[in-house]
Amino acid sequence: MDDINETGEVQQQSSDDPDLSHNRGIPSHPRRGDELPSELHQTPSEEKRCCYHCKLMQSKSHMGEDLIVEKVFGRLGPPAQQPRKTKFHPKRGKCGQGTNVFRERPEDDELEILNVILLQKNNLIAPKSVKKGDIILAAKPFVHVLTTSSRGIRCEACFEKRTLRCHCACKYAAYCSPTCLNNDKENHEDECFYIRKNKLNPTSDTLRFMMRFLFKMRNHGERVADLVPGLAKPRTFRDLLDHYDDINGSSRGALVKNYYEETLRFMGLEDAPDPDYFLECYGRMAINSFHILDEHQEAIGAALYLGPSVMDHSCIPNAAVSFEGTNMIVRTLIDRDEIDFSKVFISYIDLLDHKHHRREHLRKHYYFECLCERCQDPDFERSMFCVSCVQCSNAIFIGFGESRDELSPERCSNCDYEIDEHFLEKYVEVCSMVWNRINTHQMAMESAKLCLKLMVKSRFTPLHIYFIKTTEIAFENHLSLMEDPEFDVEENEELLETALFHGRNLLTGYSKYSQHHWSHEGLYLLKVAELEFVLGFNKDCTRHLQRAKEILTISLGKVAASTQLARIDTLLALL
The missing domain is CATH 1.25.40.10 (Tetratricopeptide repeat domain)
Structure with a gap:
């Protein structure tokens, strides 16, 4: 997905969306990763940057010995070749209350399966052959956020364009009904707490999206999973690649640092995560997120889906993504004897381009070289x-x-x-x-x-x-x-x-x-x-x-x- 539009409050900055503008309302796909609306890649202005530098997170003089605890790795578990810092912040629970850090992957029977009802509804539990146009996967969002341009027009929970009758105590989120307000409580509760505490709205949709990830994870998001037909184990947030070294060693690393400083400013030094953990979460978000498209196929939000994130890219995609509200539906574009997601491909990018530009874009934003049949055909x-x-x-x-x-x-x-x-x-x-x-x-x-x-x-x-x-x-x-x-x-x-x-x-x-x-x-x-x-x-x-x-x-x-x-x-x- 592209970066998400800036929020429209007085203290917030705004910007055009370079990734979406060339599509003029007809995205070639619900784009992933770097393709979230532009604010997701905007650098916060100098006057809005937090006075704390990232390095202060490792400074005992600013934090105190009692707030430093030892860790082997971040709780998402980095690959062995990607050693992290040896210090990290203890994560906080709802509204700043202390909670234990969940270090190990939960057992399968401890997981909350997000998409089980959708799979049952579409008869996807048992293996079967499918025809082109058939649904092969359905998923609810792990984390989602409405774009600024849609706020005040669409409901924060269901994303439908309706009269917004219910407003949260923070006056920032609006809903079409008490049911939607209640359904969105888990997504908005921590966010609401900090908005009211700071009397400050998120400075960009990117920041809001990122903080929702952090709130989700500290409230046991590692226990949430999707079932994917054909996969032996449920798919959790830990299964997503974070591209830690790729991002940290590129110009994108400086961008993440800016977002981290904004997070410190919004959440406070005591509640914010350590910078390595923040980068792990950012990498998983930026690489695996999708646009949510409305009935006119225009972007109205962004979300991360645990199950659909398993799908790889091809410049000859054989599956397509669509949306019903905030739920993602994946359809096959070819007949299949069985559903095997190692052979299911979508497109991450604009396909109406030549291979040199496509490969350059994929290397820059997704860190891989496309070797599909189209790219290798001279x-x-x-x-x-x-x-x-x-x-x-x-x-x-x-x-x-x-x-x-x-x-x-x-x-x-x-x-x-x-x-x-x-x-x-x-x-x-x-x-x-x-x-x-x-x-x-x-x-x-x-x-x-x-x-x-x-x-x-x-x-x-x-x-x-x-x-x-x-x-x-x-x-x-x-x-x-x-x-x-x-x-x-x-x-x-x-x-x-x-x-x-x-x-x-x-x-x-x-x-x-x-x-x-x-x-x-x-x-x-x-x-x-x-x-x-x-x-x-x-x-x-x-x-x-x-x-x-x-x-x-x-x-x-x-x-x-x-x-x-x-x-x-x-x-x-x-x-």
Whole structure:
């Protein structure tokens, strides 16, 4: 997941979300880890940093001998090759009361299974074969948090958009009913205590999310688990990788230190955990968290799910994630003789990109090198880097990458034309400009038009990855204009036709590079079909609606995609 938006209180800072902005409300997946909204990666401003430095946690002069106890490892149990500090803080119980530290993994019969009712409801207890679109896993959140943009609009417990009738004593959390208020007591009780004690709200959603993890763990969160079909043991928080050394040895380590200082400021020196334990929890949170998406497939929160965190990444995912309230539902995109989660893969990242960018993103944020079939296939993505031959318009592979050193253009296979150096210099210049604007999310409508014009002039093919990504932005820019209540269809027919042109080009790219049923492809099919309906392309509209219905039903299910499926059925009835 991306970082979560800053809270909207007077004393809080706000920021844009760089990870979400390029998706413009259509996430390619409920993203994990670094993909929580932007505040989760924002550095607290200087004036808001705690006066205590992290090193004070090891200073006896600030803490006193009586508050230092010995430990072998943090209670989550680090791998042997990752020795931690030899000192740590005793953890506190509810509202600052003392409690014993739970060091050992509980026995299976001592665990509280979060998702057992959901598994029983979906008939997932006994092994079985499944067809594409079937549910293979369901889970309740271990910890979750509502985004700032949704606070005051959606209930803190069920995340539904309802009238918020019940407010907690801290005036920070609001609920749609007394039932939801009571159901969220475990998640909010400690948080509420510190908000009222400090008369201070969390300075970011990231901080709030992280503190909820800490509260959960000190209140025996290690005794909570999920069942995963096919796994011998229930999955607990200890089973998640913390990437302690990876984070501590990177620029991300400085970011964690800033969050830790904010935690000290909010919880106080006596109640806050030691920095090593904090980093262990942060690593598990940042790498394994997901966006929670609403009925429009827009992010409204973030959560960590113990069972679904077992799923690995592939650039050819064979499973998809959707949400029913705060519960996660995992569906298979292929037929399976049995449910084996060592063979179940989702995508952590935007798949409409080439392997160099995908691998760079995965190394930076998830600390592994993707070795999936798509990443290792030298030919699958050649069309992402092709230009049209000057003489015959045949596609010519120009080489993976954007710099001159990375290019190795081939001769035209049709007429033997050879690309000259001047062409290559211009190509590199256009690539650099377009990628910088895509990567920094600075591509308004006029900018997208300019980039597309330059790429056409430089003979980029419609399947070139930069052409597709810019087309996606142009399409969304046009759709955003139509959301104006005063938008008149008859007066803007030319704009509708331009939007449809971009939408159809975008679908060409998706049909080329998608391997299974991508939910975002289904969403774009529906948007294109709606334009075709307005402009009278009934045959194409019917075809695209039927395809969209198939994809969304398989990847998201009838509950998560209910809004889109209702629109599809309405249009089909009118055709």
